[in-house]
Every structure is written in C-alpha cells, then in structure tokens.
Amino acid sequence: MSVCFLRPDRTHGSRRRPWLAIGVLAGALLLHGAPSADAAITGLAPADPQPTAEQLKPGLSVKYHYGIFNTIEGMIMRTGGAKTASPGEPLPQLNYKVNFGAVLSSGRQDGVAAFIKGYIRFDKPGSYVFKVQSNDGIRLDIGGQMIFTDPEVHPDTFSEPLPVEISQAGWYPIEVIYFEKRNTSTLELYWKAPGQAGDFAFVPAAAFAHIPE
Numbered sequence: 001m002s003v004c005f006l007r008p009d010r011t012h013g014s015r016r017r018p019w020l021a022i023g024v025l026a027g028a029l030l031l032h033g034a035p036s037a038d039a040a041i042t043g044l045a046p047a048d049p050q051p052t053a054e055q056l057k058p059g060l061s062v063k064y065h066y067g068i069f070n071t072i073e074g075m076i077m078r079t080g081g082a083k084t085a086s087p088g089e090p091l092p093q094l095n096y097k098v099n100f101g102a103v104l105s106s107g108r109q110d111g112v113a114a115f116i117k118g119y120i121r122f123d124k125p126g127s128y129v130f131k132v133q134s135n136d137g138i139r140l141d142i143g144g145q146m147i148f149t150d151p152e153v154h155p156d157t158f159s160e161p162l163p164v165e166i167s168q169a170g171w172y173p174i175e176v177i178y179f180e181k182r183n184t185s186t187l188e189l190y191w192k193a194p195g196q197a198g199d200f201a202f203v204p205a206a207a208f209a210h211i212p213e
C-alpha cells in the first residue's frame with residue numbers, strides 16, 4: 001500500500017498488474033515446462049563454428065559423480081556439476097535399458113550421475129520428433145533449447161513425443177544430465193527423422209559425436 005500512497009497515479013495499475021504478472025508467469029511455465037505433442041520446439045542453434053571431421057570422435061562424452069541423488073537440481077547443487085565430475089568411456093548412443101546392470105559406462109549399478117555432452121547431426125532441415133525413456137531423472141538440451149526434463153526419481157517412463165523444428169542441417173550441441181538412484185536404470189533417446197519409415201528408432205550412433213577434452 002505504501003507504493004499507492006507515494007504514487008497515487010499508479011493505484012489503478014497496481015490493482016491490475018498482479019493478474020498480468022500471474023498470467024505471464026503461467027504462460028512462461030507452460031512454454032518452458034512441458035512441451036505438448038502439438039507444439040514443436042523451435043530456435044535450436046547449430047554449432048557455430050561447425051566442428052570439423054578431424055575434431056570429432058564417435059559417441060558422446062560422459063563425466064560421472066557418484067552418490068544417492070533425488071533430483072537433477074539437487075544433484076548438481078551437491079556435486080558442483082560437470083566441472084568436478086570424472087570422465088568415463090564415451091557412449092556410442094543412448095540405448096541403455098539395463099535392468100539392474102551397470103549404469104551407462106560407469107561400471108556401477110546405483111548412485112550414478114552423468115553429464116553427457118557432444119553433438120547430434122541433423123542430415124536435413126525439417127520436423128524431427130524425439131522420444132525419451134528414462135529411469136531415473138533426466139534433462140535433455142539440444143541446440144541451446146531444453147527439449148525435455150523429468151527431473152525426479154521414477155520407474156521406466158516414456159516422454160510424450162517431442163517435436164523439434166530444425167531450420168538447417170548440421171551438427172548441434174546436445175547435453176544430457178542424468179542420474180540413477182537405485183534398482184533398475186534406463187536412458188534411451190529415440191527419434192523419427194523427416195521421411196523415416198516406420199516407428200521411432202534409436203538415434204543412430206552415426207548421428208552422435210564429441211570433441212575429446
């Protein structure tokens with residue numbers, strides 16, 4: 001109320017603005033939180049400059065932290081994130097559904113957090129639709145856009161189809177932050193590329209690469 005007394009000319013606006021602010025916030029959450037099956041994600045930026053064939057090695061790079069985590073955010077806060085993680089063997093592609101087996105290339109079955117990085121190649125522009133299966137938490141970014149997150153502990157769960165509009169062919173940065181708490185673990189990335197026959201297929205190993213640090 002003190003604002004109203006000091007600036008009586010703003011009284012009218014101050015009655016309306018909270019609703020405006022709530023509307024804008026709700027809109028932002030909707031846009032950022034859960035891409036629907038209808039709304040393609042746009043604005044993905046290709047790597048600039050594009051990596052050269054000489055720089056690139058197959059698969060995605062991965063770094064690990066070990067511990068029991070409950071959320072992506074909590075895990076990053078507790079560990080310090082990728083900067084302090086230990087490098088592991090690169091991942092040829094994201095097709096891990098290992099039941100009670102070792103998580104990714106860590107050699108451990110539980111209590112693993114992974115920071116996965118590299119490039120994904122879109123051979124032509126157009127509409128690509130991704131699908132993720134995860135257990136436990138995951139966040140996926142491509143070309144600087146968040147494509148999907150399911151940041152807490154959960155059993156094997158498929159995402160909705162995640163349509164993405166690619167405006168030019170080439171290599172795009174990809175980042176996956178993932179953790180496995182206990183029991184079974186799964187990390188799978190599927191796509192349906194433009195003109196791809198049949199159902200969703202794993203993003204092929206040929207579409208992933210990284211620059212070793």
Ligand SMILES: [Ca+2]
Nearest residue numbers: 135182183184
């Ligand atoms: Ca699990």
